[in-house]
Amino acid sequence: MSESGAAARGGLLGPPGSLQRRLLLAAGAVLGIALLAATLSVGFILHRFVRGQVDGRLDDRILALVSDLRPAPGGGLSLGRERDGPPFDRPRSGWYWQVSRGGDRLGSASLAGQVLPVPDLPARRARAEAFVPADGLGPWGESLILRVLTVPGTGEDPPTVLVASAPAAALRGPVLEALRTLALCLGVIGLFLFAGVLVQVRLGLRPLRGLRDQIAGIRAGTLDRLPDRQPAEVRPLVAEVNALLDRNAAHLDHARAHVANLAHGLKTPLATLSLALAEAGSERDRGLARLVAGMDQRIRHHLRRARAAAAGGPVRARADLAAHLADLRLALLRIHADKAIAFAIDVPDGLGVACDPQDLDEMLGNLVDNACQWCRGRVRVAARRTDTAVLVSIADDGPGLPPPARETILRRGARLDESQPGHGFGLPIALELAAFYGGSLTLGTSDLGGLAVEIALPA
Structure with a gap:
């Protein structure tokens, strides 16, 4: 599947459970925490800066009051x-000063x-001649920021307490x-950073993703092994996969050699026996000849299954349909x-299936031969590709099969008409074979009036 197709199916983050989703979610969480920490840090710095500005303004007012403070005639301030x-x-602005x-x-x-109101300050904070x-709270209950300076008195005079205040909004608002x-x-x-992480x-x-496409190419038969030119992080995986493919290919060749030897050892005696029985000419010998032909069909069928199973799965090949x-x-x-059959083929050029060519010939040969055998004069073969299958x-335009007979005919050796040649093994x-490659075979009624056989094979 292309990147756009994966994104459409799984959204921007990718499909659930994917590495892309995990990496992006982790990166998004880290970016969110980092940006939150940055916001709190900058907010703390701004708070201290603005508080320093407000405190400096209040301190200047207190110092101006100290410089202008005079004893009043007759005592007082x-x-x-x-x-x-x-x-x-x-009035009631929150910006106050008071000298007492x-x-x-x-x-x-x-x-x-x-x-x-001047809050009671602890002794360690209410130091003389130091801004605290x-x-x-103000006279009307508003929140205030206070600066307090205590000037000690001389002799019997009590200390002078100077207070200046600013509304708390003067700090909160700018921050x-x-x-x-x-x-x-x-x-x-953060959005730009996340976009950068997404691209990365x-x-x-x-x-x-390229490795996935290359493995799909191996399944489709367009590649024999994975290219060695890969990023360093995936080279060990590629080497292991290639080693597995090479070993399976060696086992397959070895099994095919044994199967060929076995086929030669069995089919030659059977052919000799079949010729001998055919020459005899008696009814009993002709019956034995049919049994020998049936044995030959069974042996060829099971030898082919053994050859395919030796590969450990469907053979990696591509056949042009x-x-x-x-x-x-x-x-x-x-x-x-x-x-005089009117044989029509409607298959796009270049349409291939991921099957061994011999297996494809056996499947199509059995099915198309049945169609030609039972048709009245017309046979049509068509093919189309879906997302993953062909x-x-x-x-054909023959008599077709009623639905109850369709399941019966798919059983090995089952025949509906013993008068026709055959052994009941074709379907x-x-x-x-179709199931071996992950496909399927279904029977139905064709628009020509006869039987329609649809076989699904991997693309």
Whole structure:
């Protein structure tokens, strides 16, 4: 199957259980974790940066308050100049400042006369003359970011506590806005990275897809062995497969030699016996001659099965269907010359089947010979290819077979008409050969009026 066909069947990730799907899912998980970690890391850095900016602004305000703090006439606190510029002049804005010493207190205009609560700071944090960060609530319950400075008093004077605050939104808003932009950018980067991984995985697995096609070529008979030029990672596998193919070929040749010897040892005596019985001429001898002919048919059938089984499976070969049918047509037209058969062949040029040529001749010979024997004058052989198989249809205009008889005729040795020559092995042999190659054989009624035989063989 092509890459586009596999993608269409299994989607972008490939079919379930495939290496491509596993690699892409693993890469997607790693990329997702990496991008999430990057987002959190950058978010933490942005948070610290923006918090530093806010803290610096509040510290500047506190330092300005310290520089402008004056004792008021008659005691108390006062400022040398107005310190309520924007944004500390907007009521309830969250931008507040407050100076307190004992019972005296000064506050920004944004406090609107309210008191800014100062959280109790641990002793280790509330160091004198050091800015201390804190979080708290404002007079109206809003979340605030606080900076606190404690200036120790002189003599009997209590310490002065200066507080400046900013709304928590001043920190969250810029950080969230930056994170949204960052997430969009990282998402686009993640898509490009995943596309790169997809290309990398498909390029990396392309040799395996090529190896699959080469093995299919061996099954189809277009290749004898796998090419040695392969990526280093799959060379050991290719070497093992080629060694297995070579060993099977050697075993097949050895078995064929033994089968040929056995065939020669059996068929010669049978032929001599058949000639001797034919010359005798008596009815009893003619009956024995038919038995000898039947034995010869059985021996040839079982020797062929032994030869095929010695290969451990279907023989790796390719046979041109049109060429074999053309030769078969010439032979059968001579054999059945008395019937003047109109023999039609509708087979595309170059259509091949993954069968041993001898097995193909035996299957087609039995089936087409039956059609010629029972037809009234017309025989048609047609073939077409599906995704994985070649369907060969043999039709005649003879009497055909009723459905109950179709199962009977496929049993070895079964004959419906003893007056016709034959031994009842043609259809069963064709059926067994087709099944041996992973195909099938079915019987039906042809549009010519007689029997239609359809045999499926591997393409």
